Amino acid sequence: MPSLRQSYTVTVPEDPPIVTFPFFSRELRRKSQSMTGSVLVSTFVGLLINQAKNSKSAQGLIGLRNLGNTCFMNSILQCLSNTRDLRDYCLQNSHRRDLNNSRSNTALMEEFAKLIQTLWTSSGSEAVSPSEFKTQIQKYAPRFVGYNQQDAQEFLRFLLDGLHNEVNRVTVRPKAIMEDLDHLTDDEKGKRMWKKYLEREDSRIVDLFVGQLKSSLTCNECGYCSTVFDPFWDLSLPIAKKGYGEVSLMDCIRLFTKEDVLDGDEKPTCYRCKARRKCTKKFTIQRFPKILVLHLKRFSEARIRMSKLSTFVNFPLKDLDLREFASENSIHAVYNLCAVSNHSGTTMGGHYTAYCRSPASGEWYTFNDSRVTPMSSSQVRTSDAYVLFYELSSPSSRM
Numbered sequence: 001m002p003s004l005r006q007s008y009t010v011t012v013p014e015d016p017p018i019v020t021f022p023f024f025s026r027e028l029r030r031k032s033q034s035m036t037g038s039v040l041v042s043t044f045v046g047l048l049i050n051q052a053k054n055s056k057s058a059q060g061l062i063g064l065r066n067l068g069n070t071c072f073m074n075s076i077l078q079c080l081s082n083t084r085d086l087r088d089y090c091l092q093n094s095h096r097r098d099l100n101n102s103r104s105n106t107a108l109m110e111e112f113a114k115l116i117q118t119l120w121t122s123s124g125s126e127a128v129s130p131s132e133f134k135t136q137i138q139k140y141a142p143r144f145v146g147y148n149q150q151d152a153q154e155f156l157r158f159l160l161d162g163l164h165n166e167v168n169r170v171t172v173r174p175k176a177i178m179e180d181l182d183h184l185t186d187d188e189k190g191k192r193m194w195k196k197y198l199e200r201e202d203s204r205i206v207d208l209f210v211g212q213l214k215s216s217l218t219c220n221e222c223g224y225c226s227t228v229f230d231p232f233w234d235l236s237l238p239i240a241k242k243g244y245g246e247v248s249l250m251d252c253i254r255l256f257t258k259e260d261v262l263d264g265d266e267k268p269t270c271y272r273c274k275a276r277r278k279c280t281k282k283f284t285i286q287r288f289p290k291i292l293v294l295h296l297k298r299f300s301e302a303r304i305r306m307s308k309l310s311t312f313v314n315f316p317l318k319d320l321d322l323r324e325f326a327s328e329n330s331i332h333a334v335y336n337l338c339a340v341s342n343h344s345g346t347t348m349g350g351h352y353t354a355y356c357r358s359p360a361s362g363e364w365y366t367f368n369d370s371r372v373t374p375m376s377s378s379q380v381r382t383s384d385a386y387v388l389f390y391e392l393s394s395p396s397s398r399m
């Protein structure tokens, strides 16, 4: 995977601040642990947010200090902070219940939750330092040691993976058993594969971010179709090319899922022909995640140099309807945008910011390291958009 190390301008770190995290009172914490059920939990969040309101907090509208080229991290952290379900998981301290598995390492999730809690409950408007969090993420993924600019999407993957591992409800993974599932229908096979995945990887992070992709391989000779189901944490979309300026997000998803002929060296072995055959491959989405992360592949390694596509990709803020990409027609798959991680500049020097729709007010804001400023929803779409965060709309609220 191409690394974006050393390809960015160096920014001077701001002074290390003194930060105090708001710890919950012992009583509240004890209460929250003994409470179950969404009513009590939402009361608890309501309480936190009211506390924040009373103290005139900016409720999630607090910047993150740049520790020296850490805008990639700040951008992703703000996108996640404005993803309602993940935010609530942290504000409700639900992660503590999941951490309570005598696990050796829980510090990444703890620091992440602390940071989200600070952003949402802090009474001041001073930017917060993510340095404690950074210490933990670089323990988990040593590639983030130091102050090189990094790729925001790669960082997101490492972060979600790290958080998931610490709150995985599965503590002892069962042995992988090979099963012959060819007698099942595609739908049954997809369900079985999903169940097998959850037997090993099952957390709130998986509940929110993981979907399932179906790839169908059809033999051009005998017509035999084999299917494979794979979990996905995000979709990396190629940018569709057209003669003129802009393309749509749908064009990019269509390009990603479009039928592809595997021929020559790529020819797979057909199960029925028992020989390598020219095959047609196609992706459909078997299971849509609650939070869909779409990564626009702007960076590519052309020969030895990295290059960046600055094509304007037009994406909807509301009602992104993905039903045409579903394996089954009846699936509900309409999404609303909640955050965008933007990359401006070139591969030689660039900067990350985030545009997020506040789950508290529904208004859009620009998060540029320590600065947070209101923006119009008409400004959200730019050619800097790099990672898009969409939330599945609830079927009942659609009309």
Ligand SMILES: [Zn+2]
Binding pocket: 219, 220, 221, 222, 223, 224, 270, 271, 272, 273, 274, 277
């Ligand atoms: Zn065949």
